[in-house]
Amino acid sequence: MILDSAEIFLKLFNASLIIICAVYLIVEGRRKLMYYRIPSIGCGNDPLTSLRAAVRFRTDCKMLIQEGYDKFKGGMFKLAMADRWVVMVTGKELVNELWSAPDGKLNFHKAVEETTKSRFSFGAAVTENTYHVGVVRTRLTRNIPDLFPEMLDELACSFNDEFKPSTEWKAYSPIPRIQQIVCRASNRLFVGLPKCRDPSYVQLNIGYTLEAMYARKTLNSYPSLLQSIIGRYITNIAARTKEAVEHLTPIIEERLSILERSSTDYSQLPNDLLTWLIIDTDKKGRNILELCQRVLVVNFGAIHTTTNTFVHLLFYLAANPDWLEILREEVKSATEVDGWTKTAFNKMPKLDSILRECLRIDGVNLWSLIRIAMEDYTFSNGVTVPKGALIAAPTFALHTDGSTVQITGNQPVNVFDPWRYCNSNRKSERLDNQSTTTSWDYLPFGHGKMSCPGRYFAGSELKLMVAHFIENYDVKLEHPGPKPPNVYIGHSCAPNQKARVMVRTRSM
Numbered sequence: 236m237i238l239d240s241a242e243i244f245l246k247l248f249n250a251s252l253i254i255i256c257a258v259y260l261i262v263e264g265r266r267k268l269m270y271y272r273i274p275s276i277g278c279g280n281d282p283l284t285s286l287r288a289a290v291r292f293r294t295d296c297k298m299l300i301q302e303g304y305d306k307f308k309g310g311m312f313k314l315a316m317a318d319r320w321v322v323m324v325t326g327k328e329l330v331n332e333l334w335s336a337p338d339g340k341l342n343f344h345k346a347v348e349e350t351t352k353s354r355f356s357f358g359a360a361v362t363e364n365t366y367h368v369g370v371v372r373t374r375l376t377r378n379i380p381d382l383f384p385e386m387l388d389e390l391a392c393s394f395n396d397e398f399k400p401s402t403e404w405k406a407y408s409p410i411p412r413i414q415q416i417v418c419r420a421s422n423r424l425f426v427g428l429p430k431c432r433d434p435s436y437v438q439l440n441i442g443y444t445l446e447a448m449y450a451r452k453t454l455n456s457y458p459s460l461l462q463s464i465i466g467r468y469i470t471n472i473a474a475r476t477k478e479a480v481e482h483l484t485p486i487i488e489e490r491l492s493i494l495e496r497s498s499t500d501y502s503q504l505p506n507d508l509l510t511w512l513i514i515d516t517d518k519k520g521r522n523i524l525e526l527c528q529r530v531l532v533v534n535f536g537a538i539h540t541t542t543n544t545f546v547h548l549l550f551y552l553a554a555n556p557d558w559l560e561i562l563r564e565e566v567k568s569a570t571e572v573d574g575w576t577k578t579a580f581n582k583m584p585k586l587d588s589i590l591r592e593c594l595r596i597d598g599v600n601l602w603s604l605i606r607i608a609m610e611d612y613t614f615s616n617g618v619t620v621p622k623g624a625l626i627a628a629p630t631f632a633l634h635t636d637g638s639t640v641q642i643t644g645n646q647p648v649n650v651f652d653p654w655r656y657c658n659s660n661r662k663s664e665r666l667d668n669q670s671t672t673t674s675w676d677y678l679p680f681g682h683g684k685m686s687c688p689g690r691y692f693a694g695s696e697l698k699l700m701v702a703h704f705i706e707n708y709d710v711k712l713e714h715p716g717p718k719p720p721n722v723y724i725g726h727s728c729a730p731n732q733k734a735r736v737m738v739r740t741r742s743m
């Protein structure tokens with residue numbers, strides 16, 4: 236029997252279809268099997284209970300993680316999110332493996348790209364080439380002592396604008412005011428004066444952070460295939476980026492023209508992040524859109540994290556006036572000797588301690604060290620996670636596990652103890668007790684080579700903010716009592732959004 240070509244084509248087509256489906260089912264089946272072998276918390280492996288757990292994840296993530304941690308300490312468990320599983324690893328051995336695995340196996344940037352949808356919000360160029368991270372990690376950190384006076388100057392002005400001088404008590408919702416202050420003080424070192432004070436530029440950066448978070452939330456609820464199609468249209472990110480370009484174009488053009496006149500003499504350029512971004516890239520990278528996207532991304536990393544941490548501290552101090560007095564004393568004696576310099580701020584162990592404790596208990600996320608498996612990956616305990624799996628380590632649950640965490644202090648490990656880290660005189664221990672010193676069991680800034688590049692900047696800025704605030708203002712809670720409870724949405728932890736503080740200018 237002779238087959239005509241249409242029949243042959245049809246048979247080949249059907250055979251290929253069957254092979255493709257079979258391969259897909261085998262790969263998918265293997266993937267599912269790997270997930271099934273990791274215990275789930277709050278659900279089974281079926282779609283119905285995992286959907287219910289994903290809903291619970293939105294409001295009760297802290298309890299879900301704690302439940303998993305208590306049951307599988309030293310091992311792994313998984314949680315259902317709306318669009319995927321997240322595998323949590325615990326215990327020294329596995330956590331160390333998570334942060335130290337090579338990028339080709341467990342990748343941090345891929346995890347950021349997938350969880351923040353950064354390709355749509357930050358832009359493809361910024362996602363593919365992350366040299367701005369190195370600029371923050373090295374140049375910004377190195378310049379902190381020199382730029383300390385500028386940061387202090389901006390903080391003094393912005394606190395004065397946000398908490399108007401008054402000897403009468405006035406009630407304030409702290410979050411919007413602290414956002415303004417953090418944005419201005421950070422941008423003093425990112426883009427300089429006068430732009431850092433321009434209200435529409437400040438609003439743009441604060442709004443961009445919220446917009447990017449909204450984009451992530453919205454896009455995460457669509458299947459990945461649709462995300463790439465609708466990504467550009469359902470968010471205002473493009474409009475915000477255009478605004479940033481309008482704000483920064485004249486400043487960038489001026490700096491580029493200085494460079495054109497003398498390409499290696501940087502002394503004519505202001506000493507700030509924008510300049511470092513310009514000089515640390517080649518001609519192609521000196522593209523206005525890309526430079527603006529990088530400034531926006533760094534703001535995204537800086538504003539919300541630093542604001543939340545300061546507001547937690549503010550609530551603690553407002554609820555505990557005796558702690559505030561102890562800190563005032565420390566700031567006064569250190570600045571009397573060394574002035575308001577980085578040297579003085581290196582001699583404030585109590586301020587270091589309360590900041591580290593705040594990040595340990597009230598860190599911005601309930602997990603850290605996010606990674607995506609670039610291939611099927613077998614951990615040292617023999618458990619394999621499939622290619623594409625999102626993996627993380629718990630923060631709060633790990634930070635408050637007295638059986639594994641090496642911790643001093645007078646209070647139990649799960650209770651906030653402001654002076655937990657300041658009782659040592661040994662220099663090495665004093666370094667370990669800084670808020671910025673990370674370890675496998677202290678993860679608010681991540682750990683290892685992918686840890687937060689801005690943490691030394693954040694640490695200095697937060698210490699300056701607290702010191703300036705307590706020197707110049709009195710504070711108490713509007714409704715006296717303990718620190719207002721935190722708000723947990725999914726895996727993020729924020730200070731109470733409704734509580735207000737009463738503030739008045741100190742009479743010296």
Ligand code: HEM
Nearest residue numbers: 368536537540541544604605679680681685686687689693
């Ligand atoms: C209290 C304040 C802050 C906290 C708690 C914080 C926390 C973090 C964490 C957990 C990561 C991911 C690391 C990992 O999971 O391994 C990260 C990344 C990052 N942070 Fe921070 N951060 C803070 C302040 C800042 C500031 C002030 C800046 C900028 C000056 C900054 C810039 C960044 C950037 C650019 C990344 C991405 C790093 C990369 O892509 O490799 N952060 N931060």
